[in-house]
Amino acid sequence: MSALEIRNIRKNYGSVETLKGIDIALQSGEFLVLLGSSGCGKSTLLNIIAGLAEATSGDVLIGGRSILGVHPKNRDIAMVFQSYALYPNLTVRRNIGFGLEMRGVAADEREKAVAEAARLLQIEALLDRKPSQLSGGQRQRVAIGRALVRKPQVFLFDEPLSNLDAKLRLEMRTELKRLHQMLQTTVVYVTHDQIEAMTLATRIAVMRDGRIEQLGTPEEIYNEPATLYVAGFVGAPSMNMLQASITGGKLAIAESDVRIPLPARYANAAREGARLVVGIRPEALRVATAPTDLSLPVEIEVVELTGPELVTTARIGAQRLTACLPPRSQVAKGEKRSLTFDETALRLFDPSTGKALPTV
């Protein structure tokens, strides 16, 4: 039995279809990240799970029980909002304990739960302050604490870190991961930050325009993107996509005379003459030291040192390519070099459907 199951959820606002049939089943303890660009329907889906919005059709089950029509307070969920949504005139202590207070939990029991959550989140010193006297990071901790004390079946997070600065976001991300590993509660987490998704998730649902584009583990999403959209959305800098075609059983990069062998696993998928998109992650590219079959002759255009890596933009024929090289690589603007990669790093897509080609 799934901890959380979403069955063919659709949502229309007037004549606009915001969600076009979403299906997800989560095992207990999973950390699902809904990843997608702004307006793709992530919050809408989360609100439907929480009971704050009504689905047009479909069903949501928690622990095997349909919760459509059940009041949000009785769904055994807790939610953390992007804006923190703390009660402005209550102290941190009462904010955290509010859900328990509303459920009539006795004061001493409440106090114990609040103290425990405050200890986990290291906000014990802030308990008697008002939200207005806290920093953004502290507010978000309080908001998380308010969800923790309820010990729900499912945690829902709607972009909880997006109002924090970069450093704090990193800290809180690790913190959330630690909490999840400790508590093992099922989580649905909305973000449009792919690094957050990759680091936190046990599974990622990449959403686009009201549909799930791909549902899989972070490794699957990263290594085997099912569509060009997913390939481009996950990873920074994003995956190189070179126009190519099959010529004489080889991959011919468009507008160049570069030919590379077609990997054996794609042997059945591609017909002679077919137009393709070749996907290679920038991290998979390296400067060739010896001549190989899998080499891309390029001319270096721009070299940017980000610290851990040298982000290099190069031209291959008329197309552009990005490579993330080790920081001390000897490459300079204007140089002609050869970049190489492992055969397994190469992905092929059909440009007309945007889908990855099947492998054998």
Place this chain on the structure above:
Amino acid sequence: MSSTWMTTRAWLLMLPLLVVMVAVIGWPLVDTVNLSFTDAKLVGTGGNYVGFDNYTNMLSSSNFSRTLVTTTLFAVISVAAEMVIGVLAALLLNQQFHGRAVLRALMILPWALPTVVNATLWRLIYNPEYGALNAALTQLNLIDAYRSWLGEPGTALAALIVADCWKNFPLVALIALAALQAVPRDITAASLVDGAGPFNRFRFVILPYLAGPLMVALVLRTIEAFKVFDIIWVMTRGGPANSTRTLSILVYQEAFSFQRAGSGASLALIVTLLVTVLAVAYAALVRKTAGSAA
């Protein structure tokens, strides 16, 4: 640029306004103060200097104390009722339903009507011979015979308060409605998930955002209610048996009906002082509310 020049320039720019204000507010005020120390009549000139006699006479008269009580009753009850009805109306109009926009527009009507029109309207409703109130109450078997709501000392003030509420609750409702739009949707959502019912949601989620604006409405309405003149003048002229005579009516009677300009001026100044004290106290209260809400 030096700050003294900035300050000088600021004063220079404000000068025309200050001159106008001194002319239209300052001079009449000084004149009224002078007048209040004389026994001047409304017509004729001068009058003799009588020191604080006007003040002591006025403050010790039973008319004054009775009028002060009437005014306070009127102000407290009508303002309290307006606040409650206004907030309830705002909460209702903040719900999603068909025809909400129309209802919101309709609600403003009583407030948009000139007071004189409103007062006349309610005189018709309260009319002892063909008034709608009498008709409604008899048809519901709540009263046996038509009554003169504005003609009986026992009911006149209450009838006035109802009329005043009807006119002024929309202002409170509008202010509250605007404040309700400012309640963050996420906090409302959080309170739903946390299991707060309607009452707790009002108390912990809505009220913090409502308190500041409502305080402003309270200040405005109390000061206005304390100075009330027009609605009473049109409906009862302070009667019957002076049961609806408020301070402003008393000032009018003293200065114009009895033509005692000096005495009227002293009373006007007493009322001004009372209202000023109220205003200052409220201003402090508003600052405190705003401070705690931030």
